[in-house]
Amino acid sequence: MDRFLIYSSKILVVFFLLGCSCTPTPSPDIKVEGIQPIWSTKLPGKAGIYNYGLIGLPVFNGKILFHSTYFTNIDAEDNRVHALDMETGEIEWTFPERYKKENSMFFSGVPYLYNEYIVTKMPKFGNTLPYDQLICINMNTGKEVWSKAFSESDSYNVNFDHIVGKNSEFYFFQQTNTNAILYKCDVLSGDTLRLIDIATTFPNNYCRTTSEIILCENSENNKDYVFIGGLESKIENTDEYNLYLYKINITDKTIDDKIIIFKSPDYDFPINHNILVHSKIVFTCGRISSCYNIATNTIDWTYKSTESYNYMTNQVVVNNDIVFLYGDNRYVGLDAQTGKKLYQGDIQCGNADAFNGYVYVIGRDAKLYILDIKTGKTLHRIICPEEYTTNTGFNTYCKPQVYGNKLYVFGNYHAYCYDAVPKEQ
Secondary structure (H helix, E strand, C coil): CHHHHHHHHHHHHHHHHHHHHHCCCCCCCCCCCCCCCCEEEECCCECCCCCCCCCCCCEECCEEEEEEEEEEECCEEEEEEEEEECCCCCEEEEECCCCCHHHCCCCCCCCEEECCEEEEEECCECCCECCCEEEEEECCCCCEEEEEECCHHHECCCCCCCCEEECCEEEEEEECCCCEEEEEEECCCCCEEEEEECCCCCCCCEEEECCCCEEEEECCCCEEEEEEEEEEEECCEEEEEEEEEEEEECCCCEEEEEEEEECCCHHHCCCCEEEEECCEEEEEECCEEEEEECCCCEEEEEEECCCCHHHCCCEEEEECCEEEEECCCCEEEEECCCCCEEEEECCCEEEEEEECCEEEEEECCCCEEEEECCCCCEEEEECCHHHHCCCCCECCCCCCEEECCEEEEEECCEEEEEECCCCCC
C-alpha cells in the first residue's frame, strides 16, 4: 500500500510539472523608463509600419484616427483606419470592418475634414490597387459615404497625396505621364471637376508636382489660390529641369504665376516641402530653404547649408516665428523673418511637428524628443513602451500631433497618448 501511495505521488508530481511547463506564467509588469503614456492601445496589425498613413491624425467629436497595416501576403495587405476615444484610447470603430483583398485600401497623405466627413486620397499600390482613389468616410459612424476611382492613365505616382479644402469643396492633383492636373471635388456628393492642367514652358513638355498643396484665400480680391512646387523638363531628358512654385487662381481657373525658383536644383532635389505661414510660404529644396512672400511676389530670404549632403535638412515645420528644419542627421532653427540661423542640433530626425513653442521629434533611434523651439534645447526624451516588449520604438513615419494638452503618437503596434508638456517622473 505504501508503495502504491509513493507511486501515485510521483504520478501527481509529473502531471503537475507537465502542467507548469505547458501553461505560460504571466510576465511581470515592465516598467518603462521615464515618462509614461496616459494610455496605450494595441491596434490591429501594425500602425503605419512603412507608410505615412493619415498625416495629422484627424480629430472629430472626441475621436482621433490612427492607421494600421498588416501584410497578408506579398501582393496584399490589411490597411485600415481606427477611430479611438481621445480620452480613453478605446477603439470606437474600424474602417473597413473587415479586410477584403479585392477591395484593398491604402491610406496616405493629408486628408480633408468637413463637418463629420473626412476625405482622403489613396494612391495606386502594386497589383492590388492599380489606380488612385478618393474615399469619403463618416467620422460618426465609420461608414463609407462614397468613393471614386481614377483611370490608370491619370494615376501616375506623385510624391504627396494631400488634399486641401474650403467649406464643402476640396482640391487635389492627379498626375499623367506628362503633366499634372488640378481637380475640384464636392465632399458631400463626390462630384469631381477637372479644373486646370499645368502647361509647361517651351521647350519643356513634361511637368510633375513635387510638394504639398497649399490653399490661400485672398480677401482683397475675393479670389482663392493654390500653391504647389513642381518641375518641368523634356521627357527625353528628365535629369535637367527647372523648378517652379505654381500660383493657381482657382476662382478664375488660371495659372496666375510660375515663380521660377532654381534653374539648377541643389543635388537634383526639387521643392520637397512647403508650409504656409500667414502670407508667406517657407519651402525647402535639398540643402536650400527659402521664404516666398505672397503679397510682394518676392523671395524674402534664402538659407543654404554649406555642410555635406548627409546633413541636409529638407523637411520643415514652423511655430512661434521659428523655422525648424530637420533631416536624417541634423536639425536647424532659423528666424522666420530673416532666415538667420539660430541653432542646430545632431538628433537624427525621422519626423517632427511643432505646437505651442515645442517641437516633437521622432528620432531615427525610435525615441521621442521634445525640444524648445526658440532655443533648440532638448527638454524631454521619451522611450516607447514597445522597446521593452518587441524591440521596436516610435515609428519614424509618425507625425506627432497635439490637441489641447495631449500629445498623440504611434509605434509599430500601439497608439499612445501623452501629456503634451510632460513632467519627468
